[in-house]
Amino acid sequence: MSPMQIALVAADRGGVVRLSELLTCGASRADVRRAVARGGIARVRDGVFAHPTADALVVLAAEHGGRVACVSVLRRLGVWLLDDDDRLHVLLEPKGRRHVHTGCRCVDHRDAGGAGFGIVPIERALVQLQRCVGDESFFAAYESAWRQGRLSAGARAWIREHLPAGKRWLVDVARRNADSGLESILRLRFHRLGVAMRSQVRILDVGRVDFVVDGILILEVDDRQNHDGESLRHRDLMRDARAAAAGYETLRFDYAMVIHDWPTVERAVLARLERARARSRRTA
Ligand SMILES: [Zn+2]
Ligand SMILES: [Zn+2]
Known part of the structure; x- marks a missing residue:
């Protein structure tokens, strides 16, 4: 595969790609090395590569081992947050390893279900926030996201279903x-x-x-x-x-x-x- 084709695969995967995915797509290890040398992709860590235009936060989460999650997703969207937590919250695979990197202060999340790379959807980020930070932060962020028109009826139902049973009342008393x-x-x-x-x-x-x-x-x-x-x-x-x-x-x-x-x-x-x-x- 040419460096250009490899860069396209990375872009297609949301900016970050594993070596194993590139090999599955038909690239050889020599092709990947050439793509890195020509600037088509950049090495994030062993076996993980990013497109040059990939989102910096997504690349940092990939460097840590997963996907942008929780507070970090909501902050990026401009949802109101009670706490000034500027650490990167990262969703890791349930048994995935965290990779400590330069300046790493990341907060790890491990939910049921896969992680991969990228950014978790807002409804999942809100459910993570409830567990990670607490009820009040969740409640205020939920109402803020709803006010901003970011939560469809489907998303609200999904959040309710995925909160612990004893916390669903938070959604029931929330207003737009x-x-x-x-x-x-x-x-x-x-x-x-x-x-x-x-x-x-x-x-x-x-x-x-x-x-x-x-x-x-x-x-x-x-x-x-x-x-x-x-x-x-x-x-x-x-x-x-x-x-x-x-x-x-x-x-x-x-x-x-x-x-x-x-x-x-x-x-x-x-x-x-x-x-x-x-x-x-x-x-x-
Ligand atoms: Zn969190
Ligand atoms: Zn980190």
Whole structure:
């Protein structure tokens, strides 16, 4: 086989190919050596080669021994992630070896089913995320991917089926219209506390608010992107005043509070709720 033909086989396989596949396609070992010498393919590690235009992350995962997986797939797609984990997560064959390479900090995954090279589909990456990082990360990423239009009904059903049975409720309470990952996290935590909240509620004279709890308490969550410039601060104060006039109380939280100081947020909400409930019991 010519170097050009060998390069085409590699491109055809998604950019990375095993020596054994090239030999099966009719190349000799001498052909492969020539293709490497002419730059048609590059050696990734023993017995694995990449096309020059192959995706760098796919090549790195192949160097480690498998396929781009989990967090790494979702980060690449711009799905909202709770944790700043920039390590490469790699799906290895169930009994496949990990190959430590220069700068290797990879996180290994071994699922049932094959690995090969390339990038795992988003639905499989989400199921991996639940096992690897946890429920909250999964829930927020799932709602984010759904909001981005990346999860078909078939993909959502596949995810539900492949989650552990005790985790399927996460999918059942998820919604497509969460405004931000932070909002997803907050809704999940209050769901666990047995506090029901409506999200993205439109209130006359106030506009759309993030959450309304018990029909009386408004919760607003400022995501990282919302810088508190003067005009935004003024807008928030106006909203709070209008909400108060309409009979609501407002509590505001930011990213740091929800993520790093959850007990403070929880106590504030539960205390306000208790007070509001006591008041409505007295007036009833
Ligand atoms: Zn992982
Ligand atoms: Zn590695």
